[in-house]
Amino acid sequence: MAHVPGDRAPGTGEDARVARTRADVARAALKVLTVEGSDAVTHARVAELAGYSKTTLYTHWPARVDLIVLALDALGELPHHDRTGDLRTDIVGELQAFRGGITEMRLDRILTGMAQWASVEEMREIRDKINTSGQGQMRAMLGEFLDGVELEAALSMLTGVVACPSIMFGTLPNDDVIAAAVDIVLRSADPGKSSKR
Amino acid sequence: MAHVPGDRAPGTGEDARVARTRADVARAALKVLTVEGSDAVTHARVAELAGYSKTTLYTHWPARVDLIVLALDALGELPHHDRTGDLRTDIVGELQAFRGGITEMRLDRILTGMAQWASVEEMREIRDKINTSGQGQMRAMLGEFLDGVELEAALSMLTGVVACPSIMFGTLPNDDVIAAAVDIVLRSADPGKSSKR
Numbered sequence: 518m519a520h521v522p523g524d525r526a527p528g529t530g531e532d533a534r535v536a537r538t539r540a541d542v543a544r545a546a547l548k549v550l551t552v553e554g555s556d557a558v559t560h561a562r563v564a565e566l567a568g569y570s571k572t573t574l575y576t577h578w579p580a581r582v583d584l585i586v587l588a589l590d591a592l593g594e595l596p597h598h599d600r601t602g603d604l605r606t607d608i609v610g611e612l613q614a615f616r617g618g619i620t621e622m623r624l625d626r627i628l629t630g631m632a633q634w635a636s637v638e639e640m641r642e643i644r645d646k647i648n649t650s651g652q653g654q655m656r657a658m659l660g661e662f663l664d665g666v667e668l669e670a671a672l673s674m675l676t677g678v679v680a681c682p683s684i685m686f687g688t689l690p691n692d693d694v695i696a697a698a699v700d701i702v703l704r705s706a707d708p709g710k711s712s713k714r
Numbered sequence: 715m716a717h718v719p720g721d722r723a724p725g726t727g728e729d730a731r732v733a734r735t736r737a738d739v740a741r742a743a744l745k746v747l748t749v750e751g752s753d754a755v756t757h758a759r760v761a762e763l764a765g766y767s768k769t770t771l772y773t774h775w776p777a778r779v780d781l782i783v784l785a786l787d788a789l790g791e792l793p794h795h796d797r798t799g800d801l802r803t804d805i806v807g808e809l810q811a812f813r814g815g816i817t818e819m820r821l822d823r824i825l826t827g828m829a830q831w832a833s834v835e836e837m838r839e840i841r842d843k844i845n846t847s848g849q850g851q852m853r854a855m856l857g858e859f860l861d862g863v864e865l866e867a868a869l870s871m872l873t874g875v876v877a878c879p880s881i882m883f884g885t886l887p888n889d890d891v892i893a894a895a896v897d898i899v900l901r902s903a904d905p906g907k908s909s910k911r
Binding site: 553554555556581625626628629630632633634635636641644645648652665666667669670671673674675676677678679680681682684685686687690691693694695696697698700701702704705706 | 750751752753778822823825826827829830831832833838841842845849862863864866867868870871872873874875876877878879881882883884887888890891892893894895897898899901902903
């Protein structure tokens with residue numbers, strides 16, 4: 518496995534092969550995590566789906582949590598709403614984008630899978646990074662009219678309107694429930710102003 | 715294993731032995747689930763902790779999901795706040811009780827563990843029942859001044875103010891964040907009335 522720099526053209530040979538294996542296994546691990554759930558993420562199952570030997574997987578990623586960490590490498594961009602400038606429209610749109618991410622990317626399984634492995638320090642750091650990034654746009658929008666404990670409360674509340682039904686009951690809020698949640702926050706912040714609905 | 719009714723005094727012999735085994739294994743499975751996480755709930759680990767053989771566990775509970783279902787049998791009453799009659803105090807108290815349940819009973823691991831196994835129909839039913847029961851008191855209180863989509867939104871939002879930080883970041887809201895969340899909902903429902911804070 519010794520590698521002498523410059524003994525091959527860039528992007529070929531050992532390095533390229535390892536990178537390709539890594540990408541293949543990451544995609545397979547993410548697929549198992551999101552389609553079958555985190556409990557199904559085993560060396561045997563991921564190896565089978567990726568088309569590599571279990572030995573190869575154990576060599577590079579000895580623990581099951583390594584496969585979960587690797588899967589998150591393949592997650593890519595989280596879905597966000599393109600802002601229009603109208604705050605109510607944009608907050609509703611961001612929650613709808615989160616809801617779409619649960620349907621299309623199974624972000625609910627990503628969330629609970631990351632939570633389950635959070636006793637591992639490396640996983641905890643990745644979880645915090647992914648979840649902070651996921652909430653970033655919503656935090657910025659709410660920060661335009663809230664701060665301090667009200668901002669923290671509203672951020673968890675609006676995340677919860679999509680995440681809680683999904684994690685607790687396997688259901689998703691319809692557009693009316695999402696709009697009602699956003700109006701509760703907006704109306705509360707500006708009690709003199711009536712709802713736009 | 716044949717059992718002739720009436721051949722033993724009630725509560726002794728085979729039936730009592732099975733009931734005792736079941737209770738012992740349920741407690742051990744719940745402990746593994748809440749202390750070590752749902753991934754650790756294996757026949758080997760639960761048998762070890764309960765002091766029974768793996769064969770005994772496989773005979774009665776052949777699949778890992780059976781052990782999770784069994785663990786939930788031992789969960790007992792979910793924590794709730796004793797109502798005082800003052801709505802704001804009681805909603806805040808109920809959220810603090812939920813927060814206490816995460817600290818003391820690791821309800822966050824129960825929640826994510828149930829979500830992870832929800833592809834199994836039996837588990838889905840138990841999850842829905844436990845979560846519906848968990849939210850029952852909050853739903854009744856919010857139902858005193860909200861209905862329809864506003865009630866559904868507020869219920870998920872207030873659940874989320876405790877559940878989301880816990881599942882996403884392993885943190886819990888302090889009393890000020892909980893109070894802010896409750897005031898957002900109360901102020902929004904009665905925009906003419908200023909916050910009691």
